[in-house]
Amino acid sequence: DAEITQSPRHKITETGRQVTLACHQTWNHNNMFWYRQDLGHGLRLIHYSYGVQDTNKGEVSDGYSVSRSNTEDLPLTLESAASSQTSVYFCASSESRGTYNEQFFGPGTRLTVL
Amino acid sequence: DQQVKQNSPSLSVQEGRISILNCDYTNSMFDYFLWYKKYPAEGPTFLISISSIKDKNEDGRFTVFLNKSAKHLSLHIVPSQPGDSAVYFCAASAFETGNQFYFGTGTSLTVIP
Numbered sequence: 001d002a003e004i005t006q007s008p009r010h011k012i013t014e015t016g017r018q019v020t021l022a023c024h025q026t027w028n029h030n031n032m033f034w035y036r037q038d039l040g041h042g043l044r045l046i047h048y049s050y051g052v053q054d055t056n057k058g059e060v061s062d063g064y065s066v067s068r069s070n071t072e073d074l075p076l077t078l079e080s081a082a083s084s085q086t087s088v089y090f091c092a093s094s095e096s097r098g099t100y101n102e103q104f105f106g107p108g109t110r111l112t113v114l
Numbered sequence: 115d116q117q118v119k120q121n122s123p124s125l126s127v128q129e130g131r132i133s134i135l136n137c138d139y140t141n142s143m144f145d146y147f148l149w150y151k152k153y154p155a156e157g158p159t160f161l162i163s164i165s166s167i168k169d170k171n172e173d174g175r176f177t178v179f180l181n182k183s184a185k186h187l188s189l190h191i192v193p194s195q196p197g198d199s200a201v202y203f204c205a206a207s208a209f210e211t212g213n214q215f216y217f218g219t220g221t222s223l224t225v226i227p
Contacts, residue, residue: 004157035217042120042203043158043217058214090157102148103215105157 002027006091006106014114019078021109023091031094032074033103034058034066036087043090049074081113117141118206120218128226133191135221137204140185144206148215149178149189152201161202162189194225 004025013019023032034046045058047066055066063085065077078085088110092103119138127133135149145166150158164171164178164187171178177190191198201222205215 033215040219042118042219043205043215045214045216048214092157102160102163105150105159107157108155 004091004093004104004106006089006109008109009107010110010112012112012114013081015081015083017081019081019111021076021078021089021091021111023074023076023106024072025091025093025104025106026072027093027095027104028071029093029095029104030071031096031101031103032068033092033094034064034074034076035090035092036060036085037090037108038087046076046089047074078111081111083113085111086113087111115140116219117144118204118216118218120202120204120221122221123219124222124224126224126226127194129196130193133189133194133198133223133225135189135191135202135204135223137187137189137218138185139187139206139216141206141208141216142185143208143210144216145209146207147178147180147187148205148207149176150203150205150217152203152220158203191223194223196225196227199223199225 007022033048035043044060049068091106094101094103148163149161151161152158180187201220203220204218
């Protein structure tokens with residue numbers, strides 16, 4: 001069965017460290033997204049990609065970067081982790097750029113920055 | 115600025131009764147709306163959607179209503195079951211912004227047996 005996976009599921013790091021969160025989908029979807037979930041804010045879009053070599057900034061992109069070298073993966077990098085980036089991170093994918101497509105979410109990565 | 119709002123952080127309902135979750139939006143360009151359900155330690159899962167050309171969409175126990183003039187949508191769950199206890203997010207998108215979703219802050223539903 002097709003799926004979307006995230007690793008690690010839990011991560012503790014220190015302020016200033018570089019951290020990369022992995023996202024892998026086997027749906028063969030063109031679109032991939034990264035969100036963070038925080039109490040009182042719901043899900044906020046960090047970065048997204050509509051295909052290989054395409055990346056775009058979302059609502060809360062400062063301090064994060066992504067790159068898309070193949071269809072299956074969209075790793076999220078925190079260049080220099082800050083305590084404000086402690087959050088639960090979700091990756092999602094969808095089939096095409098058309099509006100009427102649901103997004104499929106991964107199980108999430110809980111990141112703690114000390 | 116939050117473009118999609120869920121003003122009730124939590125809701126408790128007796129098993130068998132109706133649950134009504136509400137969502138308001140500000141961007142009149144939104145033309146597609148979805149509800150996602152999220153259990154603890156899991157990712158959100160798609161529940162039901164509606165396009166702006168409709169005012170109602172039904173799927174089993176779940177019905178979504180859209181009032182475009184009021185920029186308001188609601189999710190009705192009838193009858194509510196204990197397994198429905200979860201956090202519910204509404205989301206909205208506009209054709210002009212591709213497949214970007216704007217999510218509300220979520221409503222935690224508890225169905226009491």
